[in-house]
Amino acid sequence: MKAEAALFKEIITEENTPLRFTAYEKKFSAAIHEGRLQIFLHSGRKEELQTDIILPGKALSSGTEIALSPSLPDKPLSLDPARSIYVLAGTTVSFFIPVPLWATLTVNGLPVKDIVLKEFSKTWIGEVGQNGDLGYTLHQEPMKDDNTLLPDAAYMEVIIENRSRLSFDVKRLILYVPFTSLYKNEAGYLFTDRQKFTVSPSNKQDIKLMKPASSGIETVARPRRKASKDYFTRFATFLKKVTVMS
Amino acid sequence: MFSGFTDFIRSILTHPALPVILRSLAVLFGGILFLKVITHFIGKRMGKKYSPQVQMLTRKGIFYAGVILLLFYVLQQAGVKMSAIFGAAGIAGIAIGFAAQTSISNIISGIFLVSEKPFAIGDIIIVEGQLGIVESMDLLSIKLKTFDNLFIRIPNTTIINTNVTNITRYPLRRMNFELSVAYKEDLSRVKDVLLDIAAKNPYCLDDPAPYFLIKDFGTSGVALLLGLWFEKNDYTDLKNSIMTEILARFKKESIEIPFPHISVYTGESTKPFPVDIQKK
Numbered sequence: 001m002k003a004e005a006a007l008f009k010e011i012i013t014e015e016n017t018p019l020r021f022t023a024y025e026k027k028f029s030a031a032i033h034e035g036r037l038q039i040f041l042h043s044g045r046k047e048e049l050q051t052d053i054i055l056p057g058k059a060l061s062s063g064t065e066i067a068l069s070p071s072l073p074d075k076p077l078s079l080d081p082a083r084s085i086y087v088l089a090g091t092t093v094s095f096f097i098p099v100p101l102w103a104t105l106t107v108n109g110l111p112v113k114d115i116v117l118k119e120f121s122k123t124w125i126g127e128v129g130q131n132g133d134l135g136y137t138l139h140q141e142p143m144k145d146d147n148t149l150l151p152d153a154a155y156m157e158v159i160i161e162n163r164s165r166l167s168f169d170v171k172r173l174i175l176y177v178p179f180t181s182l183y184k185n186e187a188g189y190l191f192t193d194r195q196k197f198t199v200s201p202s203n204k205q206d207i208k209l210m211k212p213a214s215s216g217i218e219t220v221a222r223p224r225r226k227a228s229k230d231y232f233t234r235f236a237t238f239l240k241k242v243t244v245m246s
Numbered sequence: 247m248f249s250g251f252t253d254f255i256r257s258i259l260t261h262p263a264l265p266v267i268l269r270s271l272a273v274l275f276g277g278i279l280f281l282k283v284i285t286h287f288i289g290k291r292m293g294k295k296y297s298p299q300v301q302m303l304t305r306k307g308i309f310y311a312g313v314i315l316l317l318f319y320v321l322q323q324a325g326v327k328m329s330a331i332f333g334a335a336g337i338a339g340i341a342i343g344f345a346a347q348t349s350i351s352n353i354i355s356g357i358f359l360v361s362e363k364p365f366a367i368g369d370i371i372i373v374e375g376q377l378g379i380v381e382s383m384d385l386l387s388i389k390l391k392t393f394d395n396l397f398i399r400i401p402n403t404t405i406i407n408t409n410v411t412n413i414t415r416y417p418l419r420r421m422n423f424e425l426s427v428a429y430k431e432d433l434s435r436v437k438d439v440l441l442d443i444a445a446k447n448p449y450c451l452d453d454p455a456p457y458f459l460i461k462d463f464g465t466s467g468v469a470l471l472l473g474l475w476f477e478k479n480d481y482t483d484l485k486n487s488i489m490t491e492i493l494a495r496f497k498k499e500s501i502e503i504p505f506p507h508i509s510v511y512t513g514e515s516t517k518p519f520p521v522d523i524q525k526k
Binding site: 078119121122123124125130132134137 | 417445451
């Protein structure tokens with residue numbers, strides 16, 4: 001999505017005067033009432049309170065600035081494509097995954113909370129009951145290019161390099177979204193770090209995060225978490241449910 | 247009187263054994279201080295690598311061993327015969343051993359527990375039917391706090407000798423829902439409904455996938471098992487939400503959960519059961 005449309009900023013100076021706005025194709029309203037800033041997310045007839053903040057005494061006289069910035073989900077995403085991704089021996093495939101965006105609400109420049117624009121269902125990434133991490137399930141089809149403008153998603157380029165002698169069928173991919181940054185390119189589109197999966201000739205799996213290939217990019221949001229040295233290898237495999245075919 | 251007092255003081259200060267006594271006391275107190283400093287630094291060095299119980303055992307072990315060695319040195323310096331001490335200690339050891347065998351057994355069991363690590367502080371465990379959160383693991387016993395705020399002390403030997411279930415050892419758990427549906431129900435439709443409920447529940451994990459099993463042909467209905475995986479902290483939320491949703495959805499889909507019932511036959515299933523109403 002275009003980054004200019006992704007950043008919303010407004011200053012509220014009057015109490016009891018709701019400010020209605022649309023961001024990320026969602027409807028919001030914000031109002032200050034009895035010294036408290038309340039922000040609602042509207043979906044249909046439902047109104048969901050996102051935040052209720054007590055403002056300092058002088059906030060109204062100087063104006064209260066609220067802003068919504070794009071951010072990435074806070075947990076890794078488990079990608080379950082409807083059709084599995086087949087990678088021949090000795091080949092490299094790459095594709096784009098639209099990663100649904102969240103929004104970070106800031107009040108007077110201070111981040112307050114994440115606005116969950118897309119609800120995900122929870123899943124487990126790793127061995128059952130052992131080492132692993134909580135993640136979200138993402139039902140999304142890979143895209144060949146990033147030319148289509150999407151309303152509320154950022155593109156993540158995924159590269160799978162198969163240097164082994166065996167072809168494999170990838171039925172599930174883990175996207176380590178909390179460890180990536182969010183960027184804006186010159187055309188105003190949003191991207192995350194690229195994620196490269198490599199399977200070595202000895203069938204050892206490796207993962208690397210790399211900056212997007214395009215130049216002139218600007219960082220919009222930093223990674224939420226810093227991965228420990230063994231985080232990516234600790235879960236045994238990032239390519240879940242791989243069928244090795246000779 | 248005053249001269250008598252001063253003579254007494256003078257006799258103490260000029261006693262030939264005074265330098266030995268003073269030196270022994272200095273060694274004893276200086277040694278204890280040194281041991282405290284050493285054990286403090288050892289505890290800090292062990293840091294987060296070792297559990298608090300291991301740190302406590304190591305610090306106390308080093309401290310008390312050091313104090314015993316200091317005492318032996320001081321007594322030796324004071325001219326006490328060590329052979330007599332060892333002899334008395336041996337006899338005392340036997341007496342203490344008989345008197346304190348339960349406590350010593352608990353201490354040894356505590357050491358085994360620390361090395362085996364079946365649970366840690368903060369884990370929820372079941373021991374002999376008692377469910378609670380482990381509050382502390384001490385030399386003689388462990389302390390549990392139940393969910394209705396009761397305090398339970400369990401000797402370490404009990405822990406070693408019985409089955410202990412650690413509910414929170416692993417990050418995930420599976421919650422099993424056993425339910426029964428009437429024989430007239432379409433089981434594949436029931437399965438679809440249950441799996442749909444699981445898919446829409448925010449606490450139920452997509453992976454590992456929900457588990458569905460047709461368990462048995464029961465006396466009143468078909469027994470089913472639905473196993474849902476969840477993160478260990480979501481137990482109550484998952485249980486309440488799934489039970490509520492199953493009831494509501496079954497009602498909406500007209501899926502019958504049968505009450506226990508018995509069908510009575512007269513011998514032929516087609517003829518009505520004969521009832522004879524007698525007027526008084």
